[in-house]
Amino acid sequence: xxxxxxxxxxxxxxxxxxxxxxxxxxxxxxxxxxxxxxxxxxxxxxxxxxxxxxxxxxxxxxxxxxxxxxxxxxxxxxxxxxxxxxxxxxxxxxxxxxxxxxxxxxxxxxxxxxxxxxxxxxxxxxxxxxxxxxxxxxxxxxxxxxxxxxxxxxxxxxxxxxxxxxxxxxxxxxxxxxxxxxxxxxxxxxxxxxxxxxxxxxxxxxxxxxxxxxxxxxxxxxxxxxxxxxxxxxxxxxxxxxxxxxxxxxxxxxxxxxxxxxxxxxxxxxxxxxxxxxxxxxxxxxxxxxxxxxxxxxxxxxxxxxxxxxxxxxxxxxxxxxxxxxxxxxxxxxxxxxxxxxxxxxxxxxxxxxxxxxxxxxxxxxxxxxxxxxxxxxxxxxxxxxxxxxxxxxxxxxxxxxxxxxxxxxxxxxxxxxxxxxxxxxxxxxxxxxxxxxxxxxxxxxxxxxxxxxxxxxxxxxxxxxxxxxxxxxxxxxxxxxxxxxxxxxxxxxxxxxxxx
Amino acid sequence: xxxxxxxxxxxxxxxxxxxxxxxxxxxxxxxxxxxxxxxxxxxxxxxxxxxxxxxxxxxxxxxxxxxxxxxxxxxxxxxxxxxxxxxxxxxxxxxxxxxxxxxxxxxxxxxxxxxxxxxxxxxxxxxxxxxxxxxxxxxxxxxxxxxxxxxxxxxxxxxxxxxxxxxxxxxxxxxxxxxxxxxxxxxxxxxxxxxxxxxxxxxxxxxxxxxxxxxxxxxxxxxxxxxxxxxxxxxxxxxxxxxxxxxxxxxxxxxxxxxxxxxxxxxxxxxxxxxxxxxxxxxxxxxxxxxxxxxxxxxxxxxxxxxxxxxxxxxxxxxxxxxxxxxxxxxxxxxxxxxxxxxxxxxxxxxxxxxxxxxxxxxxxxxxxxxxxxxxxxxxxxxxxxxxxxxxxxxxxxxxxxxxxxxxxxxxxxxxxxxxxxxxxxxxxxxxxxxxxxxxxxxxxxxxxxxxxxxxxxxxxxxxxxxxxxxxxxxxxxxxxxxxxxxxxxxxxxxxx
Numbered sequence: 001x002x003x004x005x006x007x008x009x010x011x012x013x014x015x016x017x018x019x020x021x022x023x024x025x026x027x028x029x030x031x032x033x034x035x036x037x038x039x040x041x042x043x044x045x046x047x048x049x050x051x052x053x054x055x056x057x058x059x060x061x062x063x064x065x066x067x068x069x070x071x072x073x074x075x076x077x078x079x080x081x082x083x084x085x086x087x088x089x090x091x092x093x094x095x096x097x098x099x100x101x102x103x104x105x106x107x108x109x110x111x112x113x114x115x116x117x118x119x120x121x122x123x124x125x126x127x128x129x130x131x132x133x134x135x136x137x138x139x140x141x142x143x144x145x146x147x148x149x150x151x152x153x154x155x156x157x158x159x160x161x162x163x164x165x166x167x168x169x170x171x172x173x174x175x176x177x178x179x180x181x182x183x184x185x186x187x188x189x190x191x192x193x194x195x196x197x198x199x200x201x202x203x204x205x206x207x208x209x210x211x212x213x214x215x216x217x218x219x220x221x222x223x224x225x226x227x228x229x230x231x232x233x234x235x236x237x238x239x240x241x242x243x244x245x246x247x248x249x250x251x252x253x254x255x256x257x258x259x260x261x262x263x264x265x266x267x268x269x270x271x272x273x274x275x276x277x278x279x280x281x282x283x284x285x286x287x288x289x290x291x292x293x294x295x296x297x298x299x300x301x302x303x304x305x306x307x308x309x310x311x312x313x314x315x316x317x318x319x320x321x322x323x324x325x326x327x328x329x330x331x332x333x334x335x336x337x338x339x340x341x342x343x344x345x346x347x348x349x350x351x352x353x354x355x356x357x358x359x360x361x362x363x364x365x366x367x368x369x370x371x372x373x374x375x376x377x378x379x380x381x382x383x384x385x386x387x388x389x390x391x392x393x394x395x396x397x398x399x400x401x402x403x404x405x406x407x408x409x410x411x412x413x414x415x416x417x418x419x420x421x422x423x424x425x426x427x428x429x430x431x432x433x434x435x436x437x438x439x440x441x442x443x444x445x446x447x448x449x450x451x452x453x454x455x456x457x458x459x460x461x462x463x464x465x466x467x468x469x470x471x472x473x474x475x476x477x478x479x480x481x482x483x484x485x486x487x488x489x490x491x492x493x494x495x496x497x498x499x500x501x
Numbered sequence: 502x503x504x505x506x507x508x509x510x511x512x513x514x515x516x517x518x519x520x521x522x523x524x525x526x527x528x529x530x531x532x533x534x535x536x537x538x539x540x541x542x543x544x545x546x547x548x549x550x551x552x553x554x555x556x557x558x559x560x561x562x563x564x565x566x567x568x569x570x571x572x573x574x575x576x577x578x579x580x581x582x583x584x585x586x587x588x589x590x591x592x593x594x595x596x597x598x599x600x601x602x603x604x605x606x607x608x609x610x611x612x613x614x615x616x617x618x619x620x621x622x623x624x625x626x627x628x629x630x631x632x633x634x635x636x637x638x639x640x641x642x643x644x645x646x647x648x649x650x651x652x653x654x655x656x657x658x659x660x661x662x663x664x665x666x667x668x669x670x671x672x673x674x675x676x677x678x679x680x681x682x683x684x685x686x687x688x689x690x691x692x693x694x695x696x697x698x699x700x701x702x703x704x705x706x707x708x709x710x711x712x713x714x715x716x717x718x719x720x721x722x723x724x725x726x727x728x729x730x731x732x733x734x735x736x737x738x739x740x741x742x743x744x745x746x747x748x749x750x751x752x753x754x755x756x757x758x759x760x761x762x763x764x765x766x767x768x769x770x771x772x773x774x775x776x777x778x779x780x781x782x783x784x785x786x787x788x789x790x791x792x793x794x795x796x797x798x799x800x801x802x803x804x805x806x807x808x809x810x811x812x813x814x815x816x817x818x819x820x821x822x823x824x825x826x827x828x829x830x831x832x833x834x835x836x837x838x839x840x841x842x843x844x845x846x847x848x849x850x851x852x853x854x855x856x857x858x859x860x861x862x863x864x865x866x867x868x869x870x871x872x873x874x875x876x877x878x879x880x881x882x883x884x885x886x887x888x889x890x891x892x893x894x895x896x897x898x899x900x901x902x903x904x905x906x907x908x909x910x911x912x913x914x915x916x917x918x919x920x921x922x923x924x925x926x927x928x929x930x931x932x933x934x935x936x937x938x939x940x941x942x943x944x945x946x947x948x949x950x951x952x953x954x955x956x957x958x959x960x961x962x963x964x965x966x967x968x969x970x971x972x973x974x975x976x977x978x979x980x981x982x983x984x985x986x987x988x989x990x991x992x993x994x995x996x997x998x
Contacts, residue, residue: 005895009892012895016921018931020884023872030838042854
């Protein structure tokens, strides 16, 4: 019986050898990953030893840390609850961080390379200097107006988004996604409570965790006519050129006729481009689109920022909140030629055209800013823990130039006409020039339409003050008018908050 | 394999020079190693206090001293009643047990409020309970050594023990859940809220005695009277029947109790004792094929049919990718891996880690919790101590003269090693995680008691193995030409192809 006993000894040696090898493998190849894993609470205990910096906007602390007596020394709190949730995100104990809390984590936590001086100082003084402070571009008043406007909308719509941008700089003035959520329970030090709060939000059918302003793409409806009008203006058409219209249009290859939203809209055979925009004439734009061709429209949309899938909003030129790509979809047949039916529907922002609210605001901003589209950003400044040194100050820069100054000027006139004489009257502001474009987009045959408004406000000198996009998902009748009203409110709030600009 | 080969050779060489090496009882070596182990345990306690309290309390040595006193008692019992027992076993186990008590006390310190930390009583908390259980267990082990003067005497109770083993295994399965279920596994007998025993730990010992006895009695029949099928010799059903029945019952009951780890342990224990008894590699192969085939089948059935196999499928899925669901299903394994990874090569130092973040850190995940604080080097040392105990047990099996002792010691030593492999491999993602205590470290009286009894048996067998012939008293003088196991093994050696 000794031979098998010896072999059993060998087997035990092999088993233990496997254990040794595996433990060594963990240390050699996996230890770093495990040590810095998001799920590793030890990282957090160390992280929570240091007071995390504030996130502020307009002199108001939106995210701050207060001392506790627990194992984790500082508790993150968001005094405004749900209002800024989609911008700030949250910094939970066990879950992954999101929003500005995620993208500026190193600076807020004080572990950023930029703050190495403070760390070295700490080493000698034995103090624990807190993390750096992040100052945002948001206007408190505009954010209030956007948040309250969406939440208390007259139609009882549950989902939607609003974005406001300073057209001259690209600085975001407001960003709200509805429904929002209170980030405070998510950062609870009781990880079970945090997980339960997260699960509840995660399972909510209205998707409160989703940032609709940046990542939800919906058919833009008539707001897309601004893009088509821009393509037309660059192809020999002026705002006073008569274009074919009519009460109904059936594209050559399709049996489905395109009609206008009401019988009173452009029943004439011919209307000017100006009138077509002002009244939101579907038949006119469908015919115009077919005449311009798919390439011209797709190219113009691309120049406005459609199809860009790597845009982020945070610091300029750095990591930020990801923005979903807006798409024009296909307007061609299988053989590569234009499909008039698809082209006609796409020209009025239906079919496979999809747009984020941010993209809508960028279009309005480009028009307001003389054709120059500024890169959107949220982080205005990074301030040292002691608030004396600034480590970063945003310098606005152009993202692209989708249209010439002349085309921008013509589009501006047409969009102003929409607010003064057409479908966007709700957005008017006394003493300011407001332009815009409404949109009503069919979602699905059995669901209410989405309501859109993209627009801008200029002061008496023609200086752009704000560009806004408001989207009300499945708002039904009156959706675009309500969106215009909310947009007007947001722009008024920006005007009332000159310090934020 | 020189470690195991050497002891087999030593009786032959020393047999010709009687009284030179063999007669040395090495009790003083045991005593000094034991003292070294206790110094290490005391130093561990001091380091924990230095790290957690920023000071070393004047009473830091008390737990180590209490342990040392009771181990010293066992040492004295060994000195008089098993003077030739292996001198490395007691100090090695004492070191593990002492570190286990120290670590559990360290967790208590972490959970206590800062003002209470410096005055935590010796017998307070889980660490104190473990200390008390250690005292009880060591006294029981000593008692076993006193009662069992010759390991062969237990073979008289083999059938009783086999029956007792089955009954012990079955009790929790038969009891209603509220008397037997903790964390989903029905393994306990609960007496009230705070006290529960895990009869399976003791059943392991009882069943092994039965296996060893039965296989020794039948080994020649099992080896010789076989039917050849597909080129492999299969024993006759009627010879193997009782063993298979015992194994099947325990296996079924264990599946019913939802404890994969223990059934794996029983299976390994069974296959290996069968292999040692019959010397047929075919049994190992059949066992391995059955095991891996069964595991794959259970995985496959779990993914398609679900039902009773779903649990196994889930465990396999967690093993393949614990980070797929790091907050719920994969939580334990993920946290264990993160603790090991954080520990790095040298660890955070005793008292410097965050064992509070680990689920089940007092039981299944104690090795990961300790690993965070003592690092890869510390864990390697712990594994070496385990390996030492197992190989010393196998060495006793090699050297002992009777077949029953060989099977008993070999089976027990292997089972201990397999248990360490199953739990340490489980928490380090080498194999799917199955609940299992880490011998001598995990909190729990049943596990501690059963494992100390196991060590007592190994001590007794090694005493029998190393005892010189002349000092054996009642034993028949063995031929000086060679080790007696050749006589026992002779028929098998002759007919082996």
